[in-house]
Amino acid sequence: MDVGYYREALLRKRAELxxxxxxxxxxxxxxxxxxxxxxxxxxTGNNEVHIxxxxxxxxxxxxxxxxxxxxxIEKGTFGVCRDCGExxxxxxxxxIPWTRVCITCKEKQSA
Ligand SMILES: [Zn+2]
Numbered sequence: 001m002d003v004g005y006y007r008e009a010l011l012r013k014r015a016e017l018x019x020x021x022x023x024x025x026x027x028x029x030x031x032x033x034x035x036x037x038x039x040x041x042x043x044t045g046n047n048e049v050h051i052x053x054x055x056x057x058x059x060x061x062x063x064x065x066x067x068x069x070x071x072x073i074e075k076g077t078f079g080v081c082r083d084c085g086e087x088x089x090x091x092x093x094x095x096i097p098w099t100r101v102c103i104t105c106k107e108k109q110s111a
Contacts, residue, residue, distance in 0.1 A: 001090070007073050009097045014066045017059045065098035081105055 072078040079088050081102035088102045101109070 001079055003073055003078055006078065006093060006097045007070065009094075010066050010069050010073075013097070014063060017063055017066075020059065062098060065100065068100070069098040083108075 069078060072080075079093055080086070081088055081104075082100040083105040084102065086102055086104075088099060092099060092103055099106075
């Protein structure tokens, strides 16, 4: 397995999430300022804040998972399913490098 490739992918995704986390609130407040005075538009603005907040919660979960994946790379256990101990497929890791479980266990979770 090319662990270096996944480390790169994880670091890139982490940098991306951290950059988004700092720019999003700024954009939102600017939109709100330009819309002051109109109740209907303010409601839309609040909704956008809510969505941005939800996105950030998802982002922070992914950030934690990325940190864990990087730690697993250091320990040499990257790409091994947390639940069954089987290797996670390259296709799955390429799509979601920070995943903790293989597709079989993931499907069991959601079932
Ligand atoms: Zn598994």
